[in-house]
Amino acid sequence: MSAYAQLNCDGFLGMAEGNDLNWGDNAGSFRGSDAYSASSVVNKGNYSEVKFFLGTGGNSNFHICLTRAEGFVRDLTDDYWLGERDFGSVNNAIASHRWVDRTACSALAV
Structure with missing residues (x-):
């Protein structure tokens, strides 16, 4: 998967083949200011x-999933945590990711 600031x-911003449970640390594919900076993503x-x-x-209740079939989200400003507007926009709010089975997702990016 890859993520983009715009x-x-x-x-x-970066690309990862595996999990990265902290985009703001100095380990993994995403580092430092990458956390809370993504405005579009690709799977x-x-x-x-x-x-x-x-x-x-990588275990917060607030999540959103992107399927391989969907492939990408060009604009995260209209995606919301858990698919609910009340929980806030995903745009500039991603701090970690992990690969999961579809059954682990209750909200999908649109």
């Missing part, structure tokens, strides 16, 4: 879903 997959992975989280650790 809409329409511009402003490359070209071998697994079905990539699950993005509001917090670090």
Whole structure:
């Protein structure tokens, strides 16, 4: 999967084949200021879903998933945590991700 700082997959932030449970640390594919900076994402992975989280650790209740079949989201400003507007926009709010089975997702990116 890869993430971008701008809409329409511009402003490359990073790419990951595996999990990265803290985009703001100095380990993994995403580092430092990458946390809370994504405005668009792509899933070209071998697994079905990539699950993005509001917090670090890859286990926050606030998540959204992107299927491989969907492929990409050009604009995260109209995607919301758990698919609910009340929980806030996913735009500039992703702090970690992990690969999961579809059954682990209750909200999908649109």
